[in-house]
Amino acid sequence: MTTEALPGRLVDFVGALRERGIPVGPGETVDAAAAVDVLGLADRDQLREALASTVLRRSGQRGVFDAVFDLYFPVAVGSVESAGEPPSDVFELRDALVAALAEGDEARLRALAASGVEAFGRYGNAGNGGSGGAGDTGASGSGSRLSGWSAYQTLGEVRPEALLARVLAAMRTARPEDGPLGEALAERQARSRIAGFRERVQAEARRRTAELRGRERIASHAVAPQTELVTFTSATSEQFTAMRRTVQPLSRKLATRLSSRRKKARRGQIDLRRTLRRSLGTGGVPMRPALRNRRPGRPELVVLCDMSGSVAGFAQFTLLLTQALSDQFSKIRSFAFVGLTDEITHLVSAGRDEPEGLAARILSQARVTRWGMSSDYGESLGSFVEGWEDVLGPRTSVLVLGDGRTNFGDPNLEALRRIADRARHVYWLNPEAERFWGTGDSAALRYAELVPMHECRNIRQLSQLVTELLPT
Amino acid sequence: MQEPLFGSVDEVVERLAGAGYLASTAVATTVFLADRLGKPLLVEGPAGVGKTELARALASATGSELVRLQCYEGIDESRALYEWNHAKQLLRITAARDEQWQETRDHVFSEEFLLPRPLLTAIRNPDPTVLLIDETDKSDVEMEGLLLEVLGDFQVTVPELGTITAARRPFVLLTSNATRELSEALKRRCLFLHLDFPTPELERDIVTLQVPGLDATLADSLVCVVGALRELDLRKAPSIAESIDWARTLLALGADRLDEQVVQSSLGVILKYQADHRRAAAELRLDRLLDPASP
Ligand SMILES: Nc1ncnc2c1ncn2[C@@H]1O[C@H](COP(=O)(O)OP(=O)(O)O)[C@@H](O)[C@H]1O
Numbered sequence: 001m002t003t004e005a006l007p008g009r010l011v012d013f014v015g016a017l018r019e020r021g022i023p024v025g026p027g028e029t030v031d032a033a034a035a036v037d038v039l040g041l042a043d044r045d046q047l048r049e050a051l052a053s054t055v056l057r058r059s060g061q062r063g064v065f066d067a068v069f070d071l072y073f074p075v076a077v078g079s080v081e082s083a084g085e086p087p088s089d090v091f092e093l094r095d096a097l098v099a100a101l102a103e104g105d106e107a108r109l110r111a112l113a114a115s116g117v118e119a120f121g122r123y124g125n126a127g128n129g130g131s132g133g134a135g136d137t138g139a140s141g142s143g144s145r146l147s148g149w150s151a152y153q154t155l156g157e158v159r160p161e162a163l164l165a166r167v168l169a170a171m172r173t174a175r176p177e178d179g180p181l182g183e184a185l186a187e188r189q190a191r192s193r194i195a196g197f198r199e200r201v202q203a204e205a206r207r208r209t210a211e212l213r214g215r216e217r218i219a220s221h222a223v224a225p226q227t228e229l230v231t232f233t234s235a236t237s238e239q240f241t242a243m244r245r246t247v248q249p250l251s252r253k254l255a256t257r258l259s260s261r262r263k264k265a266r267r268g269q270i271d272l273r274r275t276l277r278r279s280l281g282t283g284g285v286p287m288r289p290a291l292r293n294r295r296p297g298r299p300e301l302v303v304l305c306d307m308s309g310s311v312a313g314f315a316q317f318t319l320l321l322t323q324a325l326s327d328q329f330s331k332i333r334s335f336a337f338v339g340l341t342d343e344i345t346h347l348v349s350a351g352r353d354e355p356e357g358l359a360a361r362i363l364s365q366a367r368v369t370r371w372g373m374s375s376d377y378g379e380s381l382g383s384f385v386e387g388w389e390d391v392l393g394p395r396t397s398v399l400v401l402g403d404g405r406t407n408f409g410d411p412n413l414e415a416l417r418r419i420a421d422r423a424r425h426v427y428w429l430n431p432e433a434e435r436f437w438g439t440g441d442s443a444a445l446r447y448a449e450l451v452p453m454h455e456c457r458n459i460r461q462l463s464q465l466v467t468e469l470l471p472t
Numbered sequence: 473m474q475e476p477l478f479g480s481v482d483e484v485v486e487r488l489a490g491a492g493y494l495a496s497t498a499v500a501t502t503v504f505l506a507d508r509l510g511k512p513l514l515v516e517g518p519a520g521v522g523k524t525e526l527a528r529a530l531a532s533a534t535g536s537e538l539v540r541l542q543c544y545e546g547i548d549e550s551r552a553l554y555e556w557n558h559a560k561q562l563l564r565i566t567a568a569r570d571e572q573w574q575e576t577r578d579h580v581f582s583e584e585f586l587l588p589r590p591l592l593t594a595i596r597n598p599d600p601t602v603l604l605i606d607e608t609d610k611s612d613v614e615m616e617g618l619l620l621e622v623l624g625d626f627q628v629t630v631p632e633l634g635t636i637t638a639a640r641r642p643f644v645l646l647t648s649n650a651t652r653e654l655s656e657a658l659k660r661r662c663l664f665l666h667l668d669f670p671t672p673e674l675e676r677d678i679v680t681l682q683v684p685g686l687d688a689t690l691a692d693s694l695v696c697v698v699g700a701l702r703e704l705d706l707r708k709a710p711s712i713a714e715s716i717d718w719a720r721t722l723l724a725l726g727a728d729r730l731d732e733q734v735v736q737s738s739l740g741v742i743l744k745y746q747a748d749h750r751r752a753a754a755e756l757r758l759d760r761l762l763d764p765a766s767p
């Protein structure tokens with residue numbers, strides 16, 4: 001990597017970040033260039049930190065940044081020189097992996113990830129035309145679109161998860177005097193090293209495919225998006241775990257925004273009638289403006305959510321978030337439905353200590369269906385109105401969470417109209433992309449005629465909606 | 473351009489270590505850059521990961537004066553920038569009955585009656601200064617406007633006195649616990665460093681540095697347990713400060729290794745919530761000890 005080639009590389013790098021939802025402005029790009037100027041390129045770790053400090057503005061972006069950095073500023077080109085002889089077959093590789101995982105030997109793990117990809121990751125005719133030649137040639141590349149290096153294929157062959165027991169046994173032999181605490185720690189360590197190895201394999205496969213096909217395309221396809229942009233309806237369970245971790249910090253942030261909005265709303269409002277009345281004392285000149293009275297107490301929130309299929313993850317996340325925001329409301333009551341509605345307020349508040357199983361507990365402990373697991377909006381809205389209409393009042397805001405897919409059943413618009421009539425506000429948050437509303441069995445557009453409906457596909461949209469919609 | 477504080481990133485590491493602060497590559501690189509590029513450094517991260525301590529160590533490593541502006545809800549210009557000493561002004565006015573008003577006026581709005589607050593103090597200081605604006609996220613958005621103004625060109629206008637320009641640019645370090653998002657404008661003015669919990673190796677070194685006399689193997693196990701706890705998604709994850717407290721406690725207890733009993737009896741030092749306590753006990757398999765042990 002030479003300094004002359006750098007400005008172009010930096011511009012491409014910044015472009016790739018933008019494509020992944022990290023807004024890097026021209027000012028940041030100039031800073032990044034200045035940073036490189038001051039530091040030089042000799043030390044890759046310093047370069048990484050320098051670029052991170054100039055182009056990033058929040059912590060959630062770091063994962064994406066690192067993956068894109070690895071693509072644009074790779075450690076090496078072609079197959080990485082490995083520490084020691086590469087293993088000759090998958091059995092040897094797995095044996096070596098067990099030892100390296102047990103010892104936590106970083107250098108060896110990196111080398112094994114590289115040899116794993118080299119040995120098992122190839123598909124199409126990748127690597128046949130002399131690896132390492134592609135260099136910086138961008139999108140042109142020599143490989144066809146159907147060849148590359150696959151992490152999925154590599155991991156399928158190596159199956160690192162299945163090595164857990166062997167790794168633990170090896171760790172036990174190394175430290176025979178460990179009690180149950182030591183074993184619990186060893187197991188955590190082993191699991192996190194295995195997860196680390198998976199990530200290495202993924203990064204290595206991305207790096208080598210990028211050499212083949214150009215960085216731009218790989219950056220936009222293979223780099224996972226940052227947590228707040230992961231769509232609820234397609235998130236993997238790992239991504240949900242990452243999302244759950246954001247609940248507490250996010251709720252603190254939202255709480256601050258809500259309370260500052262509340263303060264502002266109270267601060268500025270002038271009560272015209274009272275001001276004029278007062279002005280009678282000063283000959284009709286309004287000398288002392290009268291401020292509008294504070295609204296008494298905090299609003300009540302009712303959350304009504306579809307817990308079926310692919311929208312359950314969205315519902316679960318939103319329930320945890322509203323629960324974490326409970327200080328902002330005088331009361332929160334939560335309801336879930338699939339084919340039938342049941343109250344789940346107690347399950348949600350108990351879920352605070354163990355958030356990961358919330359959806360499962362709701363499905364097993366609440367009566368949310370008569371039969372089957374397909375949603376029935378008509379029946380569900382109807383049973384809510386029937387059983388709990390009295391929880392709605394002039395101080396209640398209702399959040400409905402769901403995709404409005406009725407399985408072609410009756411949408412029961414009348415029930416939603418009843419809810420809207422009784423409550424102060426009703427907002428519908430739909431985790432489906434707006435362009436799909438009303439397609440197939442979606443009654444979204446018909447519901448949207450009765451209550452405002454908002455697209456809510458990821459954490460970023462959800463936080464925006466929460467701070468904009470919720471009354472204060 | 474003023475004389476840079478450090479010659480290289482490695483020198484940052486070395487000199488901070490001399491001041492009792494062990495810096496990661498990320499910390500050292502951004503500190504180096506902030507100084508070279510003359511930009512404020514915004515350090516964001518959970519409580520207890522060493523944000524405030526970094527400013528302290530930086531001041532001590534560079535022989536600078538540390539000027540600290542602690543932010544809080546409702547902090548305003550008169551607390552952050554300057555204020556007129558009204559009591560003293562009034563006294564002066566009462567004492568000067570027969571003076572011309574204009575004369576008195578000029579006098580009471582002079583240097584003598586000015587109460588400089590941290591921002592002004594840092595700007596006027598002719599000697600090297602580290603300006604720490606701590607917990608910026610606690611202040612209101614209006615405060616950010618003021619910071620933007622001051623950190624933009626390092627000058628302050630006091631209407632009665634005129635414009636005061638920094639004799640020497642302070643090294644500015646802002647911290648935030650990220651309880652709210654700071655404004656884009658302020659962030660753009662700064663270099664950004666997300667400071668998270670350190671790697672196990674670094675944390676072990678920090679603990680050993682802060683608690684001399686702690687057995688090396690014990691330090692290793694301690695860091696390992698703390699790391700496991702941080703993965704648990706607790707309400708309040710233990711920070712470096714808690715690791716250090718725990719190490720001190722273990723030293724005081726005379727523990728030489730970390731077993732279930734010791735962890736169980738001292739877990740209260742690192743975990744503040746009952747729910748977190750229960751969770752940790754279950755995950756670390758302390759639970760079978762928990763029942764007979766608890767009264
Ligand atoms: N890198 C480090 N080197 C040495 N000590 C550290 C380091 N990071 C944190 N500490 C210790 O942790 C304690 C808590 O750090 P502090 O700066 O108060 O956290 P924060 O301001 O981020 O909440 C400090 O008193 C210091 O003893």
Ligand SMILES: [Mg+2]
Nearest residue numbers: 523524525606
């Ligand atoms: Mg602090």
